[in-house]
Amino acid sequence: MKSARLAVDIGGTFTDLALEHDGRRTTTKVLTTPSAPEQGVMTGVKAITQASGVAPGDIALIIHGTTLATNAVIERKGARTALITTEGFRDVIAMGNESRYDQYDLNIVLPEPLVPRHLRLTVPERLDNTGKVLRPLDEAAVRALVPVLQREKVESIAIGLLHAFVNPAHERRVQALLREALPNVPISLSSDVSPEMREWERFSTTVANAYVQPMMARYLRLLEADLRKAGATCPLFLMMSGGGLTTIETACRFPIRLVESGPAGGAIFSAHIARECGLENVLSFDMGGTTAKICLIDGYKPQTARTFEVARVGRFRKGSGLPLRIPVIEMVEIGAGGGSLAHVDSMGRIGVGPESAGADPGPACYAHGGRHPAVTDANLSLGRYDPTRFAGGSIKLDVGAAHDALMADVGAKLGLTAEMAALGVVEMVDENMANAARVHAIESGKTYDGRTLIAFGGGGPVHACRVAEKVGISRVLVPSGAGVGSAIGFLRAPVGYEVVRSLYQRLSTFDVAAVNGLLDDMRREAEEAVRLGSFGAPTVETRTAYMRYVGQGHEIAVPLPASVLGADDVAVIRERYDAEYTRLFDRPVPGSDIEIMSYAVVVTTVAEDIRPATRDESLFEREAVPARTQLVRDTTTGEVAEWGIHDRSALEPWITVRGPAIVAEDETSTLIGPGWSAVVNGLGYLELTRD
Known part of the structure; x- marks a missing residue:
């Protein structure tokens, strides 16, 4: 009987995989292949099945999450889309709600709609707010749009009519008429995608769904076929932004619901860890290669929301992006990952992100052609990474390349050494993440008193202690498998x-x-x-x-x-x-x-019933002996000292690690800063506390 379950999470830099079978877990990371994401997935599947000894045909279920839909909207690489709407309302997606995210900026830049004005087409029809027909649909006008759509080589169509959320009859009739002439063009209806009042949000969500639908459907079907060829004949499920799993058919129809699928998996992972450890209120901190995600979890449940913005033109500015009205796990996501690029702005300040080196060419230290310094380069220059063991030794880091990039883009401009430039970069990215966490708590009407920070992702455990200090948290939890936390979270998600x-x-x-x-x-x-x-x-x-x-x-x-x-x-x-x-x-x-x-x-x-693990603090007496030492520069004092390096796989339960120290594993490293200590609990998780 098949029992293995595989999760795959495509990020901007790495593709993470987690395979659970017979009570064991195997994890791996491979570089994302942006031009053909399915190739990276299949490379990872081959690697993880070989490492685990599980044949693809023995996998019972594959769960997948990806940021491809989000990236397509941000990078404007979706389908050529047309919007068909009620006569007189073609400019709704451009006008928005007429608000300004910065009322004092005379040169304010607003997000450009995904559909240009000449492809926003109208038809005579009108419903009132109760769904009553005030003006019948002009079917001849609908048919007259077909030559226009063909001439403009439209690849996808969004239909959003006034008050269709109450009565979808006119939208469905427009769809039927267009399908007769354009059977191969996908059509998204606002009454299906986002059947709620507020025209701007409804039309914007429907347009975004249509914009990414051809690409996502093509990718998902191609991935499904590749998995079948490899021998994996099991069902393929997709992670949705709201935290539930859905079938590939639903995902192909409503791909806009996948925009935050990866981060949603991370929040579910944190909620599961919190329940295992009996921590009712926690802060989820997921730092990957491209972004950092922060989410409040209360009563073992992540916060949820009905609205989301994508492709903001004003950094951290609400109202500066395209609105999507879909179920999402509410979190703050900022451009602060291992690949986020550092620079010096016009005022002589160090800035980090939101631009990212991604997987290709990657940070300068990857030696794949990157010339600009990323957060990973800064961490390497500070001694936080072993250049021969990064990503389980699969990527050999070039310390000299990181040094040169930091000097060229930061150090030389500010009169700093490469090491001090690296310290400034790390301190800035830590402050950016801590500030985002502060704002998130204030907007949610909550505080961080008594909360534990759960850190995961490739960069989360590296930066967790410093971020916790900045927001006033004195306890950090780093679960096993933290480097691929979002992928493991997929395995914990319900079908919903x-x-x-x-x-x-x-x-x-x-x-x-x-x-x-x-x-x-x-x-x-x-x-x-x-x-x-x-x-x-x-x-x-x-x-x-x-x-x-x-x-x-x-x-x-x-x-x-x-x-x-x-x-x-x-x-x-x-x-x-x-x-x-x-x-x-x-x-x-x-x-x-x-x-x-x-x-x-x-x-x-129904979610699995989990009882918190028991604790016996009388066992916290043994102290771990480091396997080796490494010179590390402390970001708080700037001083360089020998830090103990511990291999996580060698740490036994209930053993204590005194900071400053680094606990290394294949997918990430946990920094235990000065004034902190860590204990390996009964579940194998690292519990860090500030002395």
Whole structure:
């Protein structure tokens, strides 16, 4: 009987793989192949099956996550897309909501829509806000668009009509008419992709889905075929941005739901580790080769959201990107990874990212043609990496190349040695990540008091102690397999699907029957999507309402009773809303009516029951002896000293490692800074505490 499960996570620099079989785990990293990502995946599959002794035909399930959809939007490398919308609304995706992310910038740059104006086409039709037909669809006008679409060589079509989230009839008819003439052109409907009010967000999400659909469908089908040729005949599942798994058919239809699939796996990994260790509230810190991701986890569950921005033109500026209205795990993602490039700006300050060296050519020390210094070059120059053991010895690092790049781009411009330039680069990237974490906590109405930082990714354990110091956290946890944490997180994710619908209601006139009917339809749709991949496993349903006081502009999420709603539940919903509003904004608004803008129903397979591991601190008496020493420059003091180097595979449970020290493993290294110590717990995880 097949029992092995394989996870594959494509990042900007590395492709991570994790294979679990017979209670054992095998992991590996290979360089991503940007021009043909499936080649890197297949290289990794070959390597990990050979290392584990598991044949591809013995794999029962493959779970995949990728940033390809995100990168296509950011780099503007998607399909040539047209938008068909209601007459008079062709400029909605350009006008947005007319807000400015920086009201004092007279030369503000706003994100360019993915569809140029000449490909935004309109048809006469009109529905009112209840879905009633005010103006019938002009089918002749729809047919007249076909020659235009053919002449412009359009590769994908997005259809977004006014109020289609209430009544999709006109959108579906436009789709049917176009399919008659253009059977091979994929079509995305806003009533399928994002059936919620707010035209800008709905149209933008639908356009983005259409923009990446041909590329993603082609890639996924090609990968599926390559896996079959290699002998892996098992199902292929995709990780979604909201934290659930879905089938390849759904992923090909709604690829926009994959934009944050890799980071979502990391958040699930952290939540699983937190539950294993009995840590109810933690900060997930995932630093890879291109970006760093920070996520708050409370009650063993990552924060979730309904909106997301991609391709921001203003760094860290909300409102400067293209809005996507999809289920996502809420996190802060910044351009601060091992491949993030360092530079000196016009004011003489060291800057890091968001540009990245990626996998090709990579940091200068990779000796693959990179000429500019990255964070990895800085860490190497500070003595934090062993140049002969990086990535398990698969990549030999060139210390001289890192030194030269740091001097050319940073040191020479500021009158610093290469080592001091490296110190400045690392301190700057640590501060960038800590500042992002501070802002994330403030925006979430939370603090870091009593939290543990869970560090993973290739760079997370390297920078965790310093970031923790900066945000006021005194405990860090580095789980086993940290270097490929997101991939392992895929193996912990449930099969799930979220359906969102808009139905405007006020609590003062709440229509219980209408809401129950809507929620039942949503449940059936979600259950059907999950059924294809759950293989009969039990499922659980959660319901959420997005609510606000009448007159406000933004909603907050409030959980609904899971059963059929009754008249008495209206008061319960009001109490829950007031409690959540008070948590976020300190006090409710008595006497104000509340309106519900939309509803979400999530159906997932039941999560594995995990009991926290026991601890026996009386065993923390043995102290590890380093295997060797290495000269390392401390980023806090700038002093160089001999640090002990420990091989993680040789550390036994309940043994203590005193800082300063480095615990090395194939996929990452854990830095235990001065004033810190670490204990290997019963699960094999490193628990770092600040003395």
